[in-house]
Amino acid sequence: MTQENVEVIEAAKALVRNVKDEAKKEIDKMSEDLLSARKFLEDEVFKMHEKIDKVAKECQTHQKKSNDGGASGGQGTSFSPLKVPKPDMYNGTRNATLVENFLFGLEQYFEAMGVDEDAARISNAPTFLRESAQLWWRRKHHEREKGICDLNTWDQFKTELRKQFVPHNADSEAKAKLRRLRHTGTISDYIKEFTTTLLEIDDVADQDALFYFKDGLKEWARVEIDRRNVKTLDEAIAAAESIVDYSNRPRRPLTNKTGVERAPVKRLDGGPKFERSFQKKDTSKPPPKPCFICDGPHWTRECPSRKAINALVAEMGPKIDEPSQGELGSIRRLSTLKEMLTGAESKEQGLLFMKLMINDEKNLGLIDTGASHNFLDVKEAERIGITYTPEKGTIKTVNAKPEQIAGTAKTLKPSR
Known part of the structure; x- marks a missing residue:
């Protein structure tokens, strides 16, 4: 009986020790959790105090500016808050200029709105993305949630956006485009396209840019720029803008001696030609005298026998050997042809x-x-x-x- 009591007591003591150990572990864990929660709350309270102090300082600054403005503007002057326009949306076009303009516009907007924290910028920037750019951000957002992508700073966001949408050879393409650029239209159009392309390149020396600018100009414009002895690109652009381009002025409508207007039409080979519009200014004017070929009541240029003269002259021309007899031979051939055609001429043309x-x-x-x-x-x-x-x-x-x-x-x- 005594032995059994001893065993029961030992078992009870062991159970008590186990319970005590478990309780101690739970208490230690709760203490750690309480300490962590306390530290978190203290950090949040500290951050909140910092934000409150910052907001208070900004309020004081704005109030001071408002008071200064009211004092300088007089009583009754009202001031409206500054309205900052939102940047343009970006749809994912792979163009270095568009990407850089979008990021620069975002930074200007955030600075004007007072958004300085990276987390706030990253959370607001995707609202300006559309189409393929928005699909890219959806993928990045899922990767951030899974812990695959580390995108926590504003610089990282800009780097990832450039890596996705800026072509890797954008700088080389811009340099090649600058070398191939030619002055084909107006000077103002050439200057606009040249300066736009030049802004896409980061490391172009001023002398190289000046050489490319003059090399793309037309010959007469390049000669004028060289005559003025310009030294920098800005001077060359200013000189080019002052040149009067007469080649692009509208031309007067073309007319011939008979008063027939000729309108330009497109030829199959791409060159310009003209066709008669058959809109004569005065159709009632009679011929000044009869046709000298057949004595008919019409203009000589409209004579039906005119083609026969050309054919006969072309056939009989080589037979005249002496240059001194050229004029006499022409008169003889013309008289012979006139006698032959006058009798054979019929009223009906054929x-x-x-x-x-x-x-x-x-x-x-x-x-x-x-x-x-x-x-x-x-x-x-x-x-x-x-x-x-x-x-x-x-x-x-x-x-x-x-x-x-x-x-x-x-x-x-x-x-x-």
Whole structure:
């Protein structure tokens, strides 16, 4: 019986010791938690006191400024608080200039609003992000929550934003663009584009910038800048702005001697040409005298026999050997052609034909002043016994497809 009591007592003592140890551990843990909570509260109270002191100082400063302004402005003067415009939204365009302008605008806005803490800036900056930039911040925000990304300072935020949206070769591209820039429009447009591109580059010497600026100018503008002996880029820009560019002034409408206005149209090869608008100023004016070619009641330039003169002159011109007889020969050919065409002229305008002798055979030839050679049908050539050399080639007439030629007869010459 005594032995059993001793065992019970020992067991009770062991249980009491265990309970005591557990209680001590719990008490120690509670003490540590209380100390941590106390320290946290003390820190928060200290921060709150600092903020209160800062706000109090700012209130005193604003009040002092308000009082000073009221004293200088007189009684009854009211002052409205300064309204700071918000910076533009950024949509994630990969452009170095846009990114730097966005970050600079944010910093200016935060400074004007008195937001100096990094945490406040990081929490407010994403409200100005849109589209792909907002998607980037969503990913960064999830990484911050998981502890993958360390983004706690404003400098880290700017670094991550530049790393994502600023092209790695932005500086090289800007330098290449500056070298390729040319003065093609007005001088003011060239200066604007040059200065904008120059601001995208950080390390450009003034002499290099001056060289690029003058190298891109047109020749006449570059000569004028060199004549003024400028030494810096600012002097070159000021000199270029003072140059009067006459090449870009609006031109007067073009008219010819007959009063027909010509409007510029776009050619297939890109160059300018002009077409008649057929809007004559005075259509009732009669010809001053009859046509000297056929004595008809029309202008000489509208004579239907004018093409025949050109064809005959082109054909008979090489036969005149002596230069002194050129004028007399021209008069004779003109008189002969006038006699031939006056009798053959009909009231109805149509194709012009001439009687020709080809290989001692009489034929009718169609007159075409735009033709480069004399052309003859193959069947007709075989009928009158013309020998020709087979050759390969094509001929092209107006509004027709190119056709293959059978050959050429180089020794044959038609005559009247």
